[in-house]
Amino acid sequence: MRRHLGVRRHSGLAALLVTAGLIGPASAGEWTYWRGPSMSGVAEATGLVENWDIETGENVVWESPEGGRATPIAMNGRLYFNSRTTDDVADPEQVIHSRQQVVCLDAKTGEVVWRDLFNVAKTDIPAPRVGWASPVGDPATGNVYVHTVDGLLISYSGDGERLWQLDLYEELGKISGYGGRTVTPIIDEDRLIVSFLELNWGDGAKPPPKQTFYAFNKFDGTILWRSQPGGKALDTIYTNPAIGEIGGVRQLVSGNTDGGACGIDARTGEPLWTFRMSKRGLNSSPVIHGDHVIISHGEDNIDTVAKGLGRVQCIDATLRGDITETGSVWRIDGIKAGYTAATLVGDVVYIVSDIGGLHAIDANDGTELWKFQVGTVGKGSPVFADGKLYVPETNGRFWILEPTREGVEVLDQDELQGTTVPGTDEIYASPAVAYGHVYMVTRDRTLCLGSGDFVMPEKPDVAITVLPYNPTPATYDRVRPDNGPLPWSYDFDDLKGPVAVPPAWVNAFLKVKPTADVKGAEGLCMKSSPGPGKPSFDVFLGPSTMTDYVIEADVMVEGRRRLSTVGVTNQKYTLMLKANQAKLDIVTWQAHLRLGSSQRFRARAGKWYRMKLDVEIIEDDSDDGAAIVRGKVWPRDEDEPADWTIECTDPHPNPQGSPGLYTYRLADSYIDNVTVTAEAD
Numbered sequence: 001m002r003r004h005l006g007v008r009r010h011s012g013l014a015a016l017l018v019t020a021g022l023i024g025p026a027s028a029g030e031w032t033y034w035r036g037p038s039m040s041g042v043a044e045a046t047g048l049v050e051n052w053d054i055e056t057g058e059n060v061v062w063e064s065p066e067g068g069r070a071t072p073i074a075m076n077g078r079l080y081f082n083s084r085t086t087d088d089v090a091d092p093e094q095v096i097h098s099r100q101q102v103v104c105l106d107a108k109t110g111e112v113v114w115r116d117l118f119n120v121a122k123t124d125i126p127a128p129r130v131g132w133a134s135p136v137g138d139p140a141t142g143n144v145y146v147h148t149v150d151g152l153l154i155s156y157s158g159d160g161e162r163l164w165q166l167d168l169y170e171e172l173g174k175i176s177g178y179g180g181r182t183v184t185p186i187i188d189e190d191r192l193i194v195s196f197l198e199l200n201w202g203d204g205a206k207p208p209p210k211q212t213f214y215a216f217n218k219f220d221g222t223i224l225w226r227s228q229p230g231g232k233a234l235d236t237i238y239t240n241p242a243i244g245e246i247g248g249v250r251q252l253v254s255g256n257t258d259g260g261a262c263g264i265d266a267r268t269g270e271p272l273w274t275f276r277m278s279k280r281g282l283n284s285s286p287v288i289h290g291d292h293v294i295i296s297h298g299e300d301n302i303d304t305v306a307k308g309l310g311r312v313q314c315i316d317a318t319l320r321g322d323i324t325e326t327g328s329v330w331r332i333d334g335i336k337a338g339y340t341a342a343t344l345v346g347d348v349v350y351i352v353s354d355i356g357g358l359h360a361i362d363a364n365d366g367t368e369l370w371k372f373q374v375g376t377v378g379k380g381s382p383v384f385a386d387g388k389l390y391v392p393e394t395n396g397r398f399w400i401l402e403p404t405r406e407g408v409e410v411l412d413q414d415e416l417q418g419t420t421v422p423g424t425d426e427i428y429a430s431p432a433v434a435y436g437h438v439y440m441v442t443r444d445r446t447l448c449l450g451s452g453d454f455v456m457p458e459k460p461d462v463a464i465t466v467l468p469y470n471p472t473p474a475t476y477d478r479v480r481p482d483n484g485p486l487p488w489s490y491d492f493d494d495l496k497g498p499v500a501v502p503p504a505w506v507n508a509f510l511k512v513k514p515t516a517d518v519k520g521a522e523g524l525c526m527k528s529s530p531g532p533g534k535p536s537f538d539v540f541l542g543p544s545t546m547t548d549y550v551i552e553a554d555v556m557v558e559g560r561r562r563l564s565t566v567g568v569t570n571q572k573y574t575l576m577l578k579a580n581q582a583k584l585d586i587v588t589w590q591a592h593l594r595l596g597s598s599q600r601f602r603a604r605a606g607k608w609y610r611m612k613l614d615v616e617i618i619e620d621d622s623d624d625g626a627a628i629v630r631g632k633v634w635p636r637d638e639d640e641p642a643d644w645t646i647e648c649t650d651p652h653p654n655p656q657g658s659p660g661l662y663t664y665r666l667a668d669s670y671i672d673n674v675t676v677t678a679e680a681d
Contacts, residue, residue, distance in 0.1 A: 029457050031432040031439075032137035034071040034184050036383065039242040040287045041343035043385035043433035047452040050388060050400055051412035054447075061437060061448040062110035065419070066103050068131045068441045069426075070184075071380075074434030075137040075144070076158055077456055078113060079105040081429075081441055082146050084130035085117065086420070089592045096594050099652060100130050102146050104160060105446065107435055108454045114160035121572035121654055122169060122538060123150040124590040129180030132238060134429075136185045136192075138218060139459075145187070145218070147194055149180040155192075155221065164221045167544035170658040171480065173200035173506045175209055177236035177534070181283065184240040188252070188266050192218040197236055197257055201480055205501075205509035208232040211257040211281075215269060225269030233257035235281030240341070244288040247318035253293045255282025259302065260324070261295050263317050275315050276302055276324045285341035285381075287349065289363045292329055293317045298338020298354050310336030312351060312359070314366060330366030335359055341381040341430075343389070348405060352378035356393055360403060372408050374399050381430040383438075390431045390438055396424030398440065419444040480504060483542055486549060488659075490674040493523040501526075506540040511663070518670055520556065520608045520636075525672035528564070530665045536590070537665075538569065540658040541676065547571065548679040551659045552612045554636050558605050559667030566669050568613045569660030571653075575613040575631035575646070579603040580666060586629050586648050597648035601633060608636040608672075614679065617653050627653030 035041050052059035068083030080102065087098040100120050104113040120130055133147045142158040151169035156162060168174040175197040176182075185194040195213040199205050204226075210233055215224040239255030243266050246253075252266040260276035280299035287294050296312045314329040336354045343350040349363045356375035361368050375393030382391040384403075388411065391399040400412040416425035426443040433439075435457075437450035481503040490502060492514050501508040512526040555566040555577060563579035576585045584601035588594060603609060612632040619625045630644040659676045663669055 029434060030137075030139070031072075031074040031434045032139055033073065033186060034134035034136070034240060034430065035242070035285065035341060035381070036433065039244070041341060041381055041383050041430070042345055043383065045385045045433055045436065047436055048386040048388060048433065049438055049449045049451045052414060052449050054414055054416060059449055059451045061450045063448075064105060064110040064446040065444070066105065066112070066446050067420075067444045068446075069128075069428040069443065070131050070134040070441065071429040072432050072439055072441050072446070073135050073137045073144070074107055074432055074439065075139065076142055077107050077435070078158065079107045079432075079439060079446070080135045080137065080144050081446075082131045082133075082135060082148065084120070084127050089127045089594075092596065095592055096596065096651065098127060098592065098594060100148060102135070102144075102154070102156065102160075107437070107439070107448070110446070110448060116156070116160055116162070117652075119572070119652055119654055120150050120589045121657070122569070122574075122588070122590075123176060123180075124178055124536065125149045125176060125180035126591045132180050133182040133184040136187050138187045141218070143218070145185050145192055147182055147185050149176065149182050151176070153185070153194060153216070153221070155218070166216070166221050167658075168196060169538070170506065170540040170544035170660075172214070173198045173204070175199065175236070175507075179236065181236045181238035183238055186241050186243060186252075187218060188243050188250075190218055191215040191224060191266070193241070193252060193266070195241070195254065197233055199509060200506055201503060207510060211237065213252070213254075213264060213269065227264050227269035227271060229262040229264050229271035230256040230258040230260060230274055233281065234259050234279070237281040237283050239282050240285040242286055242288050246288065246291050246293075251317060253286050253288060253317060255284060255286065255295060255297075257281040259297075259299075261286060261293060261313070261315060263293070273317065273320055273323050273327065275313070275327050276322075277311060277313055278302065283338055287342045287344040288317075289314070289344055289349070291316065291318050292363075294342050294344070294349055294363060296335065296337035296342065296351055298336040301333060304333065307334035308336070310334060310338065310353070312337060312342075312361060312366070314363070332361065332366055332368060337378070339379045343382045343384055345384045345403075348403075350382050350384070350389060350403070352382060352391065354378055358382070358391060358401075358408075360405070360408070369405055370407055372401070379428045383431045383433060385433045390433075392427040392429070392431065392440065394427055396427060396442075398427065416442060416445075480506070480543075487675060487677040488541070491523060491672065492526055495524060502541075504542065507537060508539040511537050511539060512661075512671065515670075518556075519606065521670070521672050525554075525670050528663045528665055528669050528671070530667065535665045537663060539661040541660060541674070542658050544658050545656050546658055547617070547656050549659060549676055550612065550614045550679055551674070551676050552610065553661065553674040554608050554610055554672040556606065556608045556670045557603060557667065558669070560605070562666040563603075563605060564666045564669040565662070565664035566611075566671065567662035568611050569662055570613040570629075570657070571615045571627070571655070572657035573613065573615055573627070573629045573650075573654065574660070574662050575611055575633075576662060577601070577603055577609065577611065577633060579605070584631070584633060584646050586631055586646060588650070588654060595629070595648050595650060597629075597646060599646055601645070603633075609633050610636045610640070612640075615654075616679070617655070622651065624652050626651050
């Protein structure tokens, strides 16, 4: 469906066509970061589409059934994005095949060039939230980097070869909420920078958890610096950073989990300034306007409730320290814009509110120039190119607008109907502009819109800059402590202090504590009790690259009407003793019982049990092979049974993963005598 509407057409568009950093001859460029080459939602392009029709196919160059929720990137004539597969997690036959994927399409034809399929594992994030963050492309190397909801950071060649990967959950203690909020990585010189909420090891394990920024060497994934510029986390977030020269310093600016914005030195990680705004974490993304940073939020302001929720804030980023009281250049309260990024065009900033209001604001003094309603839910961010604003609305609407300082004309408005479920399609992603075309990923499809030729830009030589780095503070060790070769054995009797944990354990500090005088335990064991934060947690004992091992542990639960779940993990498969439900499960994706492996098992409160988990990867006729996952549980004071208690086969095996422990804290539970041994040949 298409409508051509007119709303307050005025002259004066020329004043909006020059954006800082984009002055030069018009060209059909690329889109290697989710907010484009300017990091402000602006592309230098001409001859772009100003109307289209999904029903007639007018100006629809191609349509692909590959859908998602994140903005694609365009590089070297290809389109890259990450998403989940279309397998229905509610269908018992399909759920076992439901996975995540990185997809590469030919940007000219929409044909699939390559796809990388892999499991979603060790997370309670549901399927609709998979593929939250956008990839980022590196023009210097042609490599693509992806940050997944379950904590993988993967480096791909442009042709889909995995160059390196890190498991941020298992190696660095990434923390994720149920919603799956995930930050898009950014490339700066030779650094790949990404942030996430974390508690890891050593001093990095001390609460409260904070949003932590890591710079990795983009060539091999080694840590260059680590920075924690904010305060106590109030939320998990998905704000994405921008980088630019501010006051002579190359700054990375971002929202933060502490309800504020922050700036850090992009080359060293040194925290420069913080500016507190909201009583919740910030999800919207900033833009840089000269020496100023503009960012919004959609929650309670920290200093007033007079004008309602939300604020658009301009900050002087040349200041240092906590600049909450001194750094405000201008602010507009009452614009509830907690999701979308600002789009900066010359001296005008465009922001879409949570309720679908498009606001045009003078970036110099904060004067609101006009407002236009694009729908009811604003999640995707607008993009400006060729004198036009391309604005998605979550409930399937896509607008093409022609803005001026005085008003806006509607050139086109289409509404997309869903192809996978009844009703309208959903649009969470922002558009991408490249090769003279506009690309849009929706829940159910990817569209290429255009009325002209597909134009590949000339590729300038891009220098790869390698710079020296200031070391991170001496209290942080970049290398995780080493447990040494297998076998490993933990009876905890050598731990000193009331909150000590083994030094190589990740995400264990204060989650489990050594305790004595427990019935049936000789010496110390580890106790877990209900506490703040998510009731469920994983503890990772070793490197994420481990395979071919067996993990065992003694476990006990206490309580009456509420009993905890305890478990052991092997290669991202967890054997869970669900005492409250009298069940035993093998689980790999907590949000969806993809393996469907469950049986009755009654664990008595106050009784010790021994748990054992083994994973065997076998070769078969498929590309993936299969994993046979076997678990045993038996009363500790009895001999080990010959047969496995529970067993399942995964046709899409997890190839590697750290040994681990799992607890869902409804009451007190205990763990003792943990061993990790090499699997027998």
